[in-house]
Amino acid sequence: MSKQKFNLGEWRRDTTLTPRDEVEIVISRIETASLDLTSTYNDWRDLGFALAQGLGEEGRTFYHRLSRFYSGYQSAETDKxxxxxxxxxxxxxxxxxxxxxxxxxxxxxxxxxxxxxxIATLPKAKDVAISPVAGADRTPPGDDFPTFPDEIYASMPRLLSDVCSYGISAEDTDMLLLGALTVLSSCLTQISGIYGQRQVYPNLYLFVGAQASAGKGRLTLCRHLVDVVHADLRRQNVREWEEYRREKSLYEKSKRKEGGDEPCQPPVRMLFIPANSSATALFQTLNDNEGQALMFETEGDTLTTTFRSEHGNYSDGLRKAFHHETIAYNRRKDREYVEISMPRLSVLLSGTPRQIGALIPDAENGLFSRFLFYSLPLRPVWNDVFACNGEDTLDSCFLRLGGRFFQFYLRLKKTAPLRFTLTATQQVEFNRFFNSMQQQGLQCFGSDMLASVRRLGLTAYRICMVFSSLRLMDYEGDTPLPATLCCRDDDFHTTLLMMEVLLHHTGLAYEGLQADTKSAPRRATVAEGDQRERRLLQLFEGLPESFNRAGYQNVARTEGIPARTADRYIIELCNQGRLQKLDHDAYGKTGK
Structure with a gap:
């Protein structure tokens, strides 16, 4: 090691940070660059002395993180x-x-x-307005797509830092970070906090919008972070079903002689729920998995198509699940009434800008304000498709990261539930920040954006929760996890910086919906003789406050409307929000 004197005058420090926080920031930069500072024994030894003197036992984790870049790294030797x-x-x-x-x-x-x-800032609406091109998806200029500032990547939990190291551009890195936060939030159900005097969990909703070939397909890498969790649940379920079939066979053989109770079918355990599930199948799977699940769909129109089907519109279920509100449904088998009292669902979708409008007709739809939106520009850049052309693929790299998270997931499941909290100072700053952001949203977009800004506050709280949870991965071995999880200041300020950018992207999505509404062909009114609109209105006005299929078909026959046409009208009225599906074969008017 060089004995050159260290010039403290050139070292610009943040005196509000603890020595541990400063070490974390610098080591994160070392990890991002994959630098080996331990190539000689003397350097390796002196780094150990430095961390031991400054941080004591707490420095052991940092020592491993520095040592792992050495080709001959051994965990036991490093510990010794x-x-x-x-x-x-x-x-x-x-x-x-x-x-x-x-x-x-x-x-x-x-x-x-x-x-x-x-103080949150947001460009005026005219700065983020989108001018649609008839018959094509919109692609605003690249300057309209703000990215996260570099400061947020200076001090991140190690797992997220490793995920972001695979980003190939600023937008791609942001997308990987948001995708990782969303998928990992689905597996952190041991951790909760109090927000608005309600218990909340870390679950996030994210929609990444981009034209074809803009790079949103790389989101599938984030799925690998929890693939191991899903595979473990499936293996466990296979064993349960094998045991059930064995007990069922024994029961069938002996019931005539000995009687006894028939064995109960095990639940269907999984983490991923397909977006093309029917409403009943979605809720059934959510119930089987104790309210915990992840919906991951890279083609947004899959969900749109599902919503347009008679038995697939579970938009109301997604809205309830975001706030952990009770979801009730009837199981067809045994006519059983089921309540999911605390659903914890995370949702990650991607699609073209037009698919956002197809899924969420307007900003007044409550689903819009529950999603984080991030838009990718379509840049005329050809990426080197043979870069790092070795045997190690991106998929295998992310699967290894998922394996690291899985070990933490298992450890978290064995511990008691953890309570997350912001410090008193952070709570004051949080309220001040979002009060300012709310005023900006109102000024730029009017009251339609008010719900989005307010729910961005809840989302920010949840992101803080995910950051703080992943910090626990650095606890070594069997070190007990804390009963109360307090947010670090760097994670808190990182989240607020992200929120400024995400509000801008929400504004882009909002302006896109407004542009779609204005450019859509105007519907003919009843007064102009539109027969279809008139017949739909006749059916709607003839319906009672609650009814089933037989009921609306009776009204349709009275009005001279064919049965299949009436089925389509009911689906359309549900999508418009004028009707809602209360249960299987049960509908009601919403009062809108």
């Missing part, structure tokens, strides 16, 4: 070396040695303060 450093005295090396070595390796060691997040 760090223990020796802890027991050593009088070596004269301080924590400054770590920063000095990082600087010599070309790493930025300055821990500059994050920008002031007290």
């Amino acid at each position: 070396q760090y223990t020796a450093c802890l027991h050593s005295r009088g070596h004269g090396i301080t924590l400054n040695t770590f920063f000095h070595q990082a600087k010599l390796a070309g790493v930025d060691i300055n821990t500059r303060p994050l920008p002031n997040c007290h």
